[in-house]
Amino acid sequence: MxxxxxxxxxxxxxxxxxxxxxxxxxxxxxxxxxxxxxxxxxxxxxxxxxxxxxxxxxxxxxxxxxxxxxxxxxxxxxxxxxxxxKEDYTAPYAGTIEMLDRLRAAGVQLAVLTNKDHVSAAPLIEKYFGSERFALVQGRVDAFPPKPEAPVTL
Incomplete structure (x- = not known):
């Protein structure tokens, strides 16, 4: 379904x-x-x-x-x-991987958007969830300030 x-x-x-x-x-x-x-x-x-x-x-x-x-x-x-x-105790919550796999099997595209620094987020996703579960992983980068700040436009 x-x-x-x-x-x-x-x-x-x-x-x-x-x-x-x-x-x-x-x-x-x-x-x-x-x-x-x-x-x-x-x-x-x-x-x-x-x-x-x-x-x-x-x-x-x-x-x-x-x-x-x-x-x-x-x-x-x-x-x-x-x-x-950052990986001394970190782990996925129980049932998370199974839930993600069910969503993917149903044809749902998955992504991660986090305010954790991208250089920390990407390796954590790779280690705990692999490279295939998420179509996109994006963490915080200096070029884009975190909310509620917004880039200044002229």
Missing amino acids: AAAFSHVIFDLDGTILNTLEDLAAAGNHTCEAHGWPTFAVDEYRYKVGNGMLKLVERFMPAEYAGDGRMFEQTLAEFRAYYGEH
């Missing part, structure tokens, strides 16, 4: 791939390096969403709000650690 729709676009983190524990570990590693408070993995559920920049902003202590230099340093440290440890 054909599906009632022809295309489905998925988010990555927290939708088809459980990355919470690795994101929390990277956040806590960065906090520990600065002597800042750390958070339980479950607390990160309320810090993730809206991309890596927002996550870093949310785990930094309030006294650094608006400190661009500290934010950039913290973001770089977080990215470096996460880049090395």
Whole structure:
């Protein structure tokens, strides 16, 4: 039986791939390096969403709000650690691969659109879902700022 729709676009983190524990570990590693408070993995559920920049902003202590230099340093440290440890605990949610395969068998084109950095997203998709399940995988790239920002047009 054909599906009632022809295309489905998925988010990555927290939708088809459980990355919470690795994101929390990277956040806590960065906090520990600065002597800042750390958070339980479950607390990160309320810090993730809206991309890596927002996550870093949310785990930094309030006294650094608006400190661009500290934010950039913290973001770089977080990215470096996460880049090395993004697959320590990450895995697809139970049943996800089977669901994707059923959709494909029904003729549905699948894609991933995520605010995770593209250089991190593409290898994760390849590792956990293979190269054939998704017609397109697109992560955040510097050329296109994440929502709600929009490119300036003249």
